[in-house]
Amino acid sequence: MNQTSNIERVHTDAIRARKGRDPLVCLTAYTTPMAKALDPYCDLLLVGDSLAMVIYGLETTRGVTLDIMIAHGQAVMRGTERACVVVDLPHGSYETSEYQAIASAARVMSETGCQAVKLEGGVEMASTVKAIVDAGVPVLGHVGLLPQKAEHRGGFKIQGKDDEGAKQVMADAQAIADAGAFAMVIEGTVEPVARAITEQVGVPTIGIGASPACDGQILVTQDMIGTFADFTPKFVKKYADLGTAMTDAAKAYAEDVRARRFPGLEHCFGVEKPAD
Ligand code: KIV
Secondary structure, eight states, rough: OSSSSSSOOOHHHHHTTTTTTTEEEEEOOSSHHHHHGGGGGSEEEEEEEHHHHHOOOOGGGGGGGGGHHHHHHHHHHTOOOSSSEEEETTTTSSSHHHHHHHHHHHHHHHHHOEEEEEEEEEGGHHHHHHHHHTTTEEEEEEEEHHHHHHGGGGGOOOOOHHHHHHHHHHHHHHHHHTTTTTTTEEEEBBHHHHHHHHHHOOSSSEEESTTTTTSSEEEOOOHHHHHOOOOOTTTOOSOHHHHHHHHHHHHHHHHHHHTTTTSSSSSSOOOOOOOO
């Protein structure tokens, strides 16, 4: 429980217990004001390495470091009371050895105070997931389309399209569940396979471009609010157009400044308020 309010934080055990029950509401968050706006409505907030693209303007998720993820994790923790906060382990911070993965996960946990870490990968990362979980850090898995590896797999391709692909994603999901992940993201995977995984594994699945049958759903918030216009995947539903609102506000401000309509005397100091 928070020291100054009586709001209970959602922990990973509570997320795990939601398997097969009412859907988990999840979004990404990267800053304190954004986290404050989303926290009352979300079970889980992910400090995703998608921030490389939607905040830092990079072309892939691979350009962010552990230090950057930790800084954003701290910002999101400052803005939340309720949601379970998960921080992505960025590319290069966990693949070299189990020792490296545990050290990175431990840094994220101790320096942010978040509830869990997420890492991408299936069968090939199962022993790493187990090692981090055994070290006492809850892990959210991520199978299907893996943005950190997309460059080497011919781009952002939907997974599970043929028999072999479907078997691979199913095996990946099972391996991550067996390794002790408390839940897993299924990204960019054909609907019947995402549905079958959800029926097969004993932990909640959180879909993005996956299936309405998943135990929860997640979107990149910038996609959902319309502030990332470079590319909008098919699976995104836009709930607001804040990108246009921002441009309109900048245009109106520029017009006011150029016409000397802003600032007015009411925005200045040392000016007597005129008598009514
Ligand atoms: O980095 C991210 O935002 C993610 C989501 C797409 C699940 O991993």
